[in-house]
Amino acid sequence: MKRATDPDVQLLQAAADPTRLSILRQLSAEGAVCACNFTDCCGIAQPTLSHHLRVLRTAGWVATERHGTWIYYSLRPEAVARFRALAGEVEARSARPASALASS
Amino acid sequence: MKRATDPDVQLLQAAADPTRLSILRQLSAEGAVCACNFTDCCGIAQPTLSHHLRVLRTAGWVATERHGTWIYYSLRPEAVARFRALAGEVEARSARPASALASS
DNA sequence: GGCATATATAGAGACTTGTCAATATCGATT
């Protein structure tokens, strides 16, 4: 898949993986989560988890805060808002029924 | 990237490409679009466009309607609603400030 | 500094994906 420059696409690409969506959902549910506590997506090796977290960081989905050896991840509100706006954008203008076809 | 079974992930994966997001945006703006009229994403070969359209079909984003030799594509409302719900889900539960950290 | 724990990075392998040229299929017209 091509690396995108559009921030919207970057957000989507980062979320478009089962493991990473699971991470996002856990963050949404719990607020801030220590890297050691990502359990919903477990069954993967630590480096794999670390890699996924990096993808999310790079795309701007998450912010990190280190407490000693522990690193806490949380959702960046700007990213969430952007994602929300994107979905709204696709929805808002697609309110037209597909039967608008008939007039063409 | 791993092939996902979760419908949410499938929607995201299909949208997570610059060309395909452009297509979705055009469909959102115009309702139903003939395959021959996808212009926002042009600069790509016809087979590439066709491939992208297939990805969107397979993921459930679009419905098709043939009129003679022409095929019209439109957004499936169910997909749009699902996408919207997904964004709402991530947002709704992430309303907590990251400063909730302090209590841990 | 040595040691332990947490987590990131490097490298390799298997698999997936975007791209295009060539070709096949579909529907309409003659």
Add this chain to the structure above:
DNA sequence: AATCGATATTGACAAGTCTCTATATATGCC
């Protein structure tokens, strides 16, 4: 049936992505 235009499919290629083992880096404690 032949021909044409629209569009899907096939096949090959290059690049990207997920996964894991091994290792490096960061922090804290003694």
